[in-house]
Amino acid sequence: MKRYLRLGIPIAVSVFIGYILLKFGWFWNHAAATTVSHSDWLNGYFAFQPGFTDALRDATYRVMLLGFDRYNPPLWTMKIEFIGSLITLSFYALMPAQGVWRKAIHYAIAVLSIGLLANKDAVFYYAFLLGGLIWILPKPRGAFKWLLLAAAWCLESFQYDGLFRWMPNPVIWDEKFFYGVLGAFLILWFLRSGAWDGFLGSTPMRVLGRVAYSMYLTHFFILCTFSCWFSLLLQAHVPRVVWASADLVLSALLIFAAGWVYERVVDRSGMQFSQWFVRGFSA
Secondary structure (H helix, E strand, O other), rough: OHHHHHHHHHHHHHHHHHHHHHOOOOOOOHHHHHHHHHOOOHHOOOOOOOOOOHHHHHHHHHHHHHHHHHHHHHHHHHHHHHHHHHHHHHHHHOOOOOOOHHHHHHHHHHHHHHHHHHHHHHHHHHHHHHHHHHOOOOOOOHHHHHHHHHHHHHHOOOOOOOHHHOOOOOOOEEEHHHHHHHHHHHHHHHHHOOHHHHHHOOOOHHHHHHHHHHHHHHHHHHHHHHHHHHHHHEEEEHHHHHHHHHHHHHHHHHHHHHHHHHHHHHHHHHHHHHHHHHHHHHH
């Protein structure tokens, strides 16, 4: 219950932000896609008539349980994150206390069950199980840790073009998602070496970590409003490298600012409410 509320309250607010922006026509992604980028990807978002009841259903249960993301496209991951959290909790709650073989069988049952029940989404849920393995793996040392980082960089850079055609096709799962999960696993294993502890523990990185969830929830609105509007405003008057660079810098600053405000106003309130609610319910 606490997890649902902690994730769900900021999600619900973001859904209604998307609803308001769409209802009043404040998205510029279609115009920018048509005039500037000619991107079918960008043009495909927010191409529907908003409805309050529709947004309310998304905000209360359809994002978290069914993966709906029309009012805020990055929210497609929230179903994965919520169910993945429950899988992780169940996996470790049921883990045998002793016996290597019993633990191996337990792990195999989890892998097979996820594969059978989750189908194409299984690759995302496997990421949670892989994350749990990080702490039993040896800390990488010497040149090996840098090889891990290089391999992770390669995997996370995967694109659907000739440069990466040499990489095997996982067949069952989307290539980009499959290699993304493997790359993330290698990055976490690399971080076990402690090579970047000082950097990641610095004050700027701690601030970024605190506002990251809020930036995730708000960044797409900035991209489809300000970023697209700015490109339309300047693209006919200054060279592309100038307006694109300015757009990148200003959009990044706005995304951070929006995340900072959202974390203080919405995310913290959601965490406090979830803690209060669960304490009261438990009592």
